[in-house]
Amino acid sequence: MTKTISRRDFLKISAASVGALAVGQMLPPMVAKAAKESGVLNAAGDGVISTMCEMCVWRCGVLAKIKDGRVVKLDGNPEHPHSNGNLCPRGQSGLMNTYDPDRVLTPLIRVGKRGEGKFREASWEEALDLVASKMTEIKNKYGAEAMVFSSTHNLSQPLFENLLYAFGSPNYGTQRSLCFNAMIVANTMTYGMEEPARIYDDKLKYILLTGRNLLEAISTSETSDLSHAIDRGAKVVYLDPRYTKTASKATEWLPIKPGNDLAFHLALLHIIIGEKLYNRSFVEKNTVGFDELKKEVSRYTPEWAAALTGITAETIARIAHEFADAAPHALAHNGWRTSNFVNSFHTQRAISILNALIGNWDIVLTESGGEESGALGAPPQPAYPRVSALRLDGVPWKYPVVPFKIGVFQELRDNIVSGDPYQAHGWFISRQNPVMSIPDRSKTLEAFGKLDFIVTVDIVLNDTAWFSDVVLPEASYLERYDPLLPFGDKVFLRQPVIEPQGQAKSALWIYKQLGERLGLSDYFQYEDEEDYIRQQLKPLGVTLEEVKAKGYAEAPETPHAGESAEKRWNTPSGKIELFSDTLAKVGFSGVPTWDEPPQPAEGQFYLLTGKVAQSTQFGTQNNQLLNKYSDEPRMWINAQVAAKLDLATDDWVEVTSEVGQIHIPVLVTQAIRSDCVFMTPGYGHLSKGLTTAYGVGASDSVLHVTYTDPISGGQALSQTFVTVKKVEDESSAETLKPLYSGE
Amino acid sequence: MGINIKIKSFNALEGLPRFVYVLAVIAALGMSAGLYRLYAGLADTTNLSTVFPWGLWISFDLTNVAFSGAAFTLSMLVYIFHMHDLHAAVRPTVLFGLLGYSSVLVILFFDLGRWDRFWHFLVYPNLSSALFEVSWCIAIYSAILTFEFSPVILDKFKNEKISKIVQKMTIGMVIAGITLSSMHQSSLGSLFVIQIHRLHPLWYSLAQPEFFLVSSMAAGISTIIIGSYVSIWMFKQTLSEKIIEKLGSFVPWIFGLYLLMKIGDLILGNKLGLLFTSGMLSVLYIAELLLTLAAIIWFSVKKLRATRKNALNGALIIAAGIVLNRFDVTWFAMKSIDGATYFPSFIEIALLVGVTSGLIVVFSLAAHFFPVFSETLPVKDLPQSELVALKLVSIFCGRLMI
């Protein structure tokens, strides 16, 4: 029986080593040489450098204050549309990611068994040579497709993709199917774009949020926008089985039964169409398939939905009317990680269509700028080799409408385990923690066991790196250049505000070095990071020095389709598709349709997961500043249920799902439905290389069963059902299937 | 030669009661607890917290200062009021006062977050701070007590010349001492004037400084009476019953005034209702009042104050009232935040016991080497019952340490 260290004990321990030190005292001074040369810093090395946050994918503008060659403070850049001068707690804590005493600062090569965490330090030469030779070996033996690549959205991703496409592998996993596949595939099928931009202006009156916990799962500017809209008196209706902080600010919180959001939205469509509350001229002019839709939703009465959702028919009808009355200044928010159930694609379609019906286009929803700017230059490169191998993630042979660039990551993992349709042999992972982020952690580790070679690019020994053969240390976002980020009429720069610590290098450098060793140097035609950015800037006629000083450059906005008189959508019909022929052709319903989600049996609970404002996914729990201000990770359980189970806050429970078991203390609260429990993701790390985070809390990924929405390929994270039992001891019971240990 | 000196000094300690050695060991242990606290910080060694930033040490300090008020009360009676018949008590009382204040300073030193800066109050003044006043007064008053004790030392060395000078200065010093004592005894009460939100309204009063000042005089008298008894056990010395009786006769006046002030405060502050509606705190407050009243009655009856043994019981009633009051004000009646409670840690208790033991050791050594008890009455035989009591006391002290 091993005793888990409680968070408090843990803090004590870490305080003894480093925790007691304040931020500014961690490491010897670093000098931002580049910034000094450009005059942003004075001779003493003090000043303010403009760059971009990467504590999450939102990428707010940051002004980094430098003193004696160290970053001492990050402030929001008022000129950046994603920060408007503010930073969220994670952004504020960013320098602690850089100064994390657990940073990996030299390349590491595994010496012990996999998962033992024994590594030796190596030179970049040796580590890169090893990676290149292993990759080449796999390619020669099994074909390029036996090498799997995966990475989570980041600015150097185009270069990562360059590497894998040039290498010739079709197997690419991104975080998207773990995140918002349902939303982007639904929008693609409806509007022909992944995610329309939302306009929160003074006129916006009504906001329907379906599980988008915007005030905790923060995107700084949109979180501000929503908050200001509430301030101005906009009505917010929020659907979530949990009383979140967004719920506490919403006008109305509807604790909907998980998985039944689809029924709610179908009923809204039923009323809006049935009572002719929609914008007829907009629908006629801009959409196709209205009749099919009308026919389908005619059966979804509010009474029918009430039985499924737990929301009364009157409430549903009232909301439909309120929403239509507020039109066109009403927004049905798609939500981001609303891929909670196998039916989520239809839920997302229903939401997208709700917006289309009230004609809020170009008033509330609009074309999103996208991150690819035609205005930017790029180094020349040859075409990629043709790839004929099937994709392991089932796109398109199992998931015909999922776009290639998006994929179905969890299916990729499953097929590494199954070896079907062929066996993968290597995995190249960059800034991602699939051991934690894909459901069913033990299965992911099982997949690792099938592989000859795993390499990870990260800044710390995350759980994935812990099980890798080679770890390549990337310079942190405050220490490196990344490719430019086009945004609206500007391009923004991420630039080093301090020199990289240790041997850490930028991704631009790492991928180029690997490319050269793999004989792919034609795909990496730039001298160094600055040269890459200069080539990007060439068409804009601005120098790198100018951009460095300001942090951004003006760029002509890529004209989008919406500006011609006759609006054309990027769909097969050129219109907003209420009915999608594409879907129908591959055997799915062309209109949103009811799809009964599975339900927990007697004595089981829905296991909910979701973000808290003080951490990002699985990568920031080791940040001491965030750790300092985080709540203790406990499992929420409804007060009435807790009373029945004889549970009080801080009592320990054993939580069991089909695939795993954990022990965790509970938080007894009114703020959750009685058929649900909730866990914050990102705790229960396996890597002992994360000295602050290791031993704290338990992981929900251990419990999550892998379910995939058959249309969008999104993982269905609320579809895992668990049982809860009180236990006396505090022992950690993360039962893992036996690990394969490499070699 | 060196050996000789050693033997000589060893011999010098001959005749020192055995308990002094035991207490010296306890004091050393207590001091090491204190050193450990300096090394390890307050978090790991004490149970002090944001809710109770002050604990046992401060409660003890405040109580200790009140009892050390014996010195100024007695000097006042002897030198100002010319009650020279009480003079026999002066030397031991002044020594006790001096050591009492020293132990307060020692404990305060261990209590400070920046103990290395204990001297800062000398160079960073804040005239509106009660604690600043207290620090200064105690520092100067300790010097004056040293002066008042100097005749004892001079006696030993028989330096007539200096003794003469000292004698001449005595009255001025005594007046200065009384002034400083009035200031710091009352300023200790002033400490609580700012704590209107923390201290329970029954105790919170703008007259707190006066309460502390007046009650410290009664505390002082109880110290002398109890001390005269304890010194029978420890040094086979005591004061005459005449002196004890005379001292006791002041108690009804002092405590009478005190009680009137307290009741006046309840009435003027509209707090009579609280006296019965504050639960446990009501009990504590009423207990304080009753103890005060009991002491008044006790010492009003001549028979009860005229014998040593009876006076001792009366003095214990005073002491109980004073201890309770000082602990109420600093601890029990302090509003908790979020229901947090405080109980001292082992180290806190150990340091306290150690410092107290040290105080007795130093007192004993002083009494051994200097004519502290030059004017008191020697006692020949120890009554059996009191030996038992003495043993009980030492066992109790030992328990506290373990």
Add this chain to the structure above:
Amino acid sequence: MAKYGFLIDASRCIDCRACLVACSVENNVPMKSTRIWIKDSGVTGEFPNLERHTAPFHCMHCIDPSCVSACTVGALQKNEDGIITYDNEACIGCRYCMYACPFEVPHFEWDQQFALITKCDLCVSRLGDGEAEPACAATCPTDAIQFGKREDMLAMAHNRIKDESSRYVDHVFGEHENGGTSTFYISPVPFEQLGFPSTETMESPAHFNRIATEEGTPIIAVGAAIGMTGIYLAIEHNQKKNGTDKIEHVETKHDSAGKE
């Protein structure tokens, strides 16, 4: 000189704690200490009619600060612009300020070997560096913390309550509390529910403290000195007249305690 002030709107705060992290970084606060907290009403009500309110909390920067009048060594001072500063070079760690502050603001670094106080100093160094706002106010994504001139903040507080009377309780916390502060709060629920101490006193106890220390003590001192001298001289005079000025030691008869 213009006085600084905060307006904190509990109806806006989302408990993200960006302000807390920002403060720690800006002021290099040790990992186990903090200068700013979240006041949290907790989830109240019966499912599904729930409520929860939060607001950040730091030093109120009182007009007549109790802590300043109490501090043993004057480590706490009030600046002309209303900032209550803390001098960590002077502080002796006596913790008297913790008892003096009615808002439980000064905290102590219990875990340090040489322990000091942590207290918001309104980012005085940051403002000195030319920044327009303290770190907490600057980063707040919902503008729950606003910073500016004291009188503007107070006016804004009253205006918001007036304009949206259904949204706020009619109370600007800090306007009168502890004799008035530089930090004003408005809230949708009574302040006790948010866990604010109810210090409705219109006068800061610093005032009484000064009476006790700066007036009371001198009076007692002078009274004691003059009184004692007077009594001494009077008795001396009397005894001289009556010829009883000889010091007389009465300890003549030796009694034994053992006989009692």
